[in-house]
Amino acid sequence: xxxxxxxxxxxxxxxxxxxxxxxxxxxxxxxxxxxxxxxxxxxxxxxxxxxxxxxxxxxxxxxxxxxxxxxxxxxxxxxxxxxxxxxxxxxxxxxxxxxxxxxxxxxxxxxxxxxxxxxxxxxxxxxxxxxxxxxxxxxxxxxxxxxxxxxxxxxxxxxxxxxxxxxxxxxxxxxxxxxxxxxxxxxxxxxxxxxxxxxxxxxxxxxxxxxxxxxxxxxxxxxxxxxxxxxxxxxxxxxxxxxxxxxxxxxxxxxxxxxxxxxxxxxxxxxxxxxxxxxxxxxxxxxxxxxxxxxxxxxxxxxxxxxxxxxxxxxxxxxxxxxxxxxxxxxxxxxxxxxxxxxxxxxxxxxxxxxxxxxxxxxxxxxxxxxxxxxxxxxxxxxxxxxxxxxxxxxxxxxxxxxxxxxxxxxxxxxxxxxxxxxxxxxxxxxxxxxxxxxxxxxxxxxxxxxxxxxxxxxxxxxxxxxxxxxxxxxxxxxxxxxxxxxxxxxxxxxxxx
Ligand code: GDG
Numbered sequence: 001x002x003x004x005x006x007x008x009x010x011x012x013x014x015x016x017x018x019x020x021x022x023x024x025x026x027x028x029x030x031x032x033x034x035x036x037x038x039x040x041x042x043x044x045x046x047x048x049x050x051x052x053x054x055x056x057x058x059x060x061x062x063x064x065x066x067x068x069x070x071x072x073x074x075x076x077x078x079x080x081x082x083x084x085x086x087x088x089x090x091x092x093x094x095x096x097x098x099x100x101x102x103x104x105x106x107x108x109x110x111x112x113x114x115x116x117x118x119x120x121x122x123x124x125x126x127x128x129x130x131x132x133x134x135x136x137x138x139x140x141x142x143x144x145x146x147x148x149x150x151x152x153x154x155x156x157x158x159x160x161x162x163x164x165x166x167x168x169x170x171x172x173x174x175x176x177x178x179x180x181x182x183x184x185x186x187x188x189x190x191x192x193x194x195x196x197x198x199x200x201x202x203x204x205x206x207x208x209x210x211x212x213x214x215x216x217x218x219x220x221x222x223x224x225x226x227x228x229x230x231x232x233x234x235x236x237x238x239x240x241x242x243x244x245x246x247x248x249x250x251x252x253x254x255x256x257x258x259x260x261x262x263x264x265x266x267x268x269x270x271x272x273x274x275x276x277x278x279x280x281x282x283x284x285x286x287x288x289x290x291x292x293x294x295x296x297x298x299x300x301x302x303x304x305x306x307x308x309x310x311x312x313x314x315x316x317x318x319x320x321x322x323x324x325x326x327x328x329x330x331x332x333x334x335x336x337x338x339x340x341x342x343x344x345x346x347x348x349x350x351x352x353x354x355x356x357x358x359x360x361x362x363x364x365x366x367x368x369x370x371x372x373x374x375x376x377x378x379x380x381x382x383x384x385x386x387x388x389x390x391x392x393x394x395x396x397x398x399x400x401x402x403x404x405x406x407x408x409x410x411x412x413x414x415x416x417x418x419x420x421x422x423x424x425x426x427x428x429x430x431x432x433x434x435x436x437x438x439x440x441x442x443x444x445x446x447x448x449x450x451x452x453x454x455x456x457x458x459x460x461x462x463x464x465x466x467x468x469x470x471x472x473x474x475x476x477x478x479x480x481x482x483x484x485x486x487x488x489x490x491x492x493x494x495x496x497x498x
Contacts, residue, residue, distance in 0.1 A: 153185075
């Protein structure tokens with residue numbers, strides 16, 4: 001059986017019980033632990049000069065990590081990945097900047113990581129690359145002769161073409177993405193944006209079976225919504241209810257209602273708007289004053305990127321202002337905790353609360369929304385208030401779906417959630433649990449890897465057919481849907497590809 005090689009910017013060897021914030025790490029590690037394999041990427045260390053990879057084995061997973069130099073880190077990670085691609089892909093062109101040097105660094109690091117990975121690859125390995133840091137990774141591998149199946153999954157949203165075109169090297173990036181054999185997105189809307197870019201730009205065409213022919217390659221594109229393991233989360237939430245932070249919050253809350261939010265501290269998560277909508281609830285429905293608290297857990301990330309420093313300051317200011325306006329001697333409206341908690345403790349905190357308040361301005365999926373639902377007591381579940389701009393909204397129709405730019409609508413949804421009758425809460429929760437079980441993390445992984453294996457089997461058959469045709473100097477008809485570079489003699493020239 002072929003090995004699975006996972007590649008992501010940051011390798012996070014999460015030991016049980018150690019806190020780790022970040023959806024990619026959670027999803028990838030859970031998926032990899034079941035199949036076994038290799039996880040390759042950055043160690044998180046800044047080094048003086050590039051050294052060879054370090055190896056660490058834990059159970060059936062081998063972690064292979066490399067350091068980045070300060071220049072690589074500044075240009076590839078802090079620069080093009082997180083100050084250009086992240087804001088633009090989250091529709092924040094106002095926060096995005098472009099720098100040619102940073103882009104050159106982004107390409108250089110992708111090429112260097114590809115070169116280092118190549119030395120570890122066996123011919124039948126399957127490579128699964130994750131996220132926006134590595135858009136040109138397959139192109140870099142192909143450039144140095146790697147022919148293994150390579151798939152890509154984008155964890156964040158894919159923007160509409162007009163938005164994408166604000167990133168100056170957009171065409172080069174998308175062309176590079178077409179070197180993957182399968183490109184997966186969180187939602188159908190994201191996938192459609194990618195196809196729109198290709199088709200409207202005249203770079204290729206899409207067929208009904210999900211195959212895309214573009215830039216003289218063929219690849220499969222599709223939506224593979226990432227999931228969780230809802231039953232394992234439900235169990236953890238129940239088992240961790242006697243942990244210190246949970247008992248402390250239960251005691252402090254007493255008869256009060258709790259609204260719970262957990263996010264990495266990021267401007268895409270809509271924290272400021274969320275605080276302001278909660279303020280609106282307290283102002284417009286004064287009966288809730290003293291009766292409900294918002295607990296916001298927000299572990300800091302990317303704190304050396306300037307826009308992240310600014311969001312932190314703004315948020316601290318807003319929490320202080322709103323608390324100053326409404327607090328009473330024995331009641332603080334917003335508890336804002338700028339730190340990480342153990343994962344299972346978070347699930348128990350979700351279970352303790354009556355409302356899950358998840359309102360990103362834009363989000364690929366948002367696992368917190370799914371975790372909140374899974375953590376609830378089915379007999380007395382809390383209500384999820386969820387942004388329409390989270391990928392999860394496509395899958396959780398039992399939530400109260402809100403527009404995070406409409407503070408009044410959000411405040412109304414909070415009021416409705418806080419007083420929703422038990423029958424309705426149970427029905428909504430049961431509906432969402434059915435959805436979560438039907439689309440759990442193993443379905444995500446198996447659907448993606450199944451497609452990658454299928455596409456690559458067809459590809460190698462096609463490659464053999466091309467070789468035979470070359471040897472016999474006969475033009476054999478080739479299957480249309482296969483991702484392989486054809487030799488010039490039998491090259492297919494798209495009518496769109498001028
Ligand atoms: C990206 C995409 C997509 C949070 N605080 C703590 C903690 N967390 C955990 C949560 C959850 C994960 O981190 C966050 O995942 P999200 O999906 O909500 O968001 P991103 O980190 O932005 O993830 C996102 C995801 O990738 C997966 O594809 O859904 O759209 O942006 O699991 O529980 N975990 C611990 N302590 C914390 O304080 N242990």
